[in-house]
Amino acid sequence: MEFESVEDVEQKLESVDYIPSREIATVVYLAVASRKPILVEGPAGAGKTELARALSRCLHRDKIRLQCYEGLDEAKALYEWEYAKQLLYTQMIKEKINDLLTDTDSIAEAVDRIAEQEDAFFSERFLLARPLLQAITAEEPVVLLIDEVDKSDPEFEAFLLELLSEFQVSIPEIGIRKARHIPLVILTSNNYRDMSDALKRRCIHLYIDYPKxxxxxxxxxxxxxxxxxxxxxxxxxxxxxxxxxxxxxxxxxxxxxxxxxxxxxxxxxxxxxxxxxxxxxxxxxxxxxxxxxxxxxxxxxx
Amino acid sequence: MLDLVLKFAQSCREAELRVSTAELIDCAGQLELIDMIDEDQFKATLRANFAKSRREQKNFDRLYHLFFHEMRPDPTVAPERLENGGLSKDLAELLDQMAERDEANPLDQAIMDFLAGDPLPYLREIQRIENQAEAPRHQLKSNLGQLSSRLEVMLRINRFRDRIRELPGEDQTPSVSSDRRRAVDHLIQRLNTANRMLTEDTRPYNEALQQVKNYDTHYADLGEKPFASLSAKEIQDMRDGIEELVRKLKDAVTRRYASRNKGMLDVKKTLRHAGRFQGVPVELKFKDRPLRKAKIVTLCDVSGSVWSAARFMLNMIYSLQDCFSDVKSFAFVCFPTNITDIFEKNEVNRAIEKVMAETDIQFDSLTDYGEVLYQFHRDHLHLLNRRTTLIIVGDGRSNYHNPREKLLEEIRAKCRRVIWLNPEPEEFWGTGDSEMNTYKAYAHEVRPCRNLNQLIDFIEDLVL
Structure with missing residues (x-):
């Protein structure tokens, strides 16, 4: 466990120039201990994003940030196939493919032959990992900051649910990618709209007010x-x-x-x-x- | 400890703070990790798990204070002391007496439990009163249902207070009587708490509320003139102004469509076009992603002066219909009437006239926002979804009828945003019979909208 007690959280955060209130320290401690995402609300400029930054510094973890906006979709947030690269590769190894097919008799056989090579085209090489996939597949545990989640569409929120509860992503062509380490997830919201109950239920909540x-x-x-x-x-x-x-x-x-x-x-x-x-x-x-x-x-x- | 937290969770549920079993399990697990002697930590843990948004925190804080501070057993009145003074026996007798007279009123029982340190039944009673729905009566409208129920509870509390005050007396031994007096004080204190809970303000924190105050000056003179005091000539000018604005806005929107973000690569299309270049994908084709259009539902007060603001807003919304995927409109005085059809089938200005002439809106009756919300909630809630923006145009003057603001909370939960436009200047909000400050706590955005400049600002925000 990264933190030993609430006091430990306070000390470590202070050592990286972030002074938390007792409430912030408690919630952070609980979230890290119970591996739950934190949903942070508060007025703009109260230090929501700064908290994530400070946590990544004091835990010596990389911070991966996903800025949400209207129209953000899975391709931008999770992963995308690099079609252009795939097509380019196909062109370049055209002759090799021809070689492969020279001794086939029927079209069906040729198709089978190519199907055997499918893995080469749908492999990690052509997979463009976006922040969420990066956070899940990272070698070392990371801090994942999903900023201004209230700006995203309801569809995106629904899709986030799967990720936050299972910490896995299914890519149809490759299979399920499970998180190597569960990232510390911090979602921030300015309350532009209300988040769904399902999302709220999966997170523990923190409200950062103006400091005393x-x-x-x-x-x-x-x-x-x-x-x-x-x-x-x-x-x-x-x-x-x-x-x-x-x-x-x-x-x-x-x-x-x-x-x-x-x-x-x-x-x-x-x-x-x-x-x-x-x-x-x-x-x-x-x-x-x-x-x-x-x-x-x-x-x-x- | 777990028992206490469970009980607290139950109280939260009685007071309509939704706490799921999963959250309770999380919380119980987390309590093991912290130092429970430190109240800051304890409270933070409960709060992080039970109140999952800023809005719910108000309710949580109220309950937390009640449960862990006010209802905490007072060490100076430990049970044996009560016993010593013979007070618990007396109390039991007191309840028996009251029960005989009133045939065991559940309310008395709830107050009794509250005195004994169990707030659950009492919270339930209060919540019941709060959610009490009145059957709409058309002839004689009464808005006193909640008020009189509350009054009844208060009277009962007062009766308890009188009876408890009479309790100490017979035994005059100094040690016993001081014990008894302290116990009586403690009970009176609890009754005061119970009384306070009835009148407490339960409006949620709504710091995220966007309260728009400034606006740009689009038109110098005409733009500043309140809608209510326009002459016929000015109304004509106003229409021209609106037309011009609508044209401008449509242009802006079209430009945005032209340069919209390109979506993902469309492989099918790209390969099809690659055929022209011997299979080399020279031209990449992308999936077009149409911009999301908002769904709009408007709820317009058409009584008196508010109508002048509402009609201009409707005029704009319908002129810009292309920019939205769906527009539904309701007009109301004391109940909502669907006017979508009229606006869809007629030209805007004609439609506005028709609303005045051909609908069953009772222009001469008293505005009742609570009733309107109730009927809208009952009949039209299915129109709202996560894409809908609900625009309410009204001054919030409800003629002292019950505002039923909890319904607005439920409506809010169904849609993307609730925007309240008020044609009154801000200084008057909340004065007299205006329920604006009540409703404000349940809207995402409120803005005054009494002249063209303010309306234009709003429409631009909405469309662009």
């Missing part, structure tokens, strides 16, 4: 080297007040980090309304949000 104040402070101190404690304090206060406003897109931890980075670059050591106003475009991604924050500047700084 102390956690956020620790994260900033860890990620932005040399930042002053006083500034961090003020920064987190301000960000939390901004989050209370009725914004279209509330600033997440990633925005906080960008902002802290920007302040460091600008060599700001005192957070004033002017500074906020100048750097607001780092925090707010919509013009309307920027205006709203400007209008509430007094509340934020009192």
């Amino acid at each position: 104040r102390d956690l956020e402070k620790r994260i900033i101190e860890l990620k932005i080297a040399g930042i002053e404690k006083r500034l961090v304090e003020k920064l987190v206060d301000t960000i939390n007040r901004i989050r209370e406003l009725d914004l279209k897109k509330r600033p997440c931890i990633s925005e906080t980090l960008d902002w802290a980075q920007a302040l460091m670059l600008l060599q700001v050591d005192e957070l004033t309304p002017e500074v906020l106003s100048e750097t607001l475009n780092v925090i707010c991604k919509y013009q309307a949000d920027t205006n709203l924050v400007r209008a509430n500047m007094d509340d934020i700084f009192n």
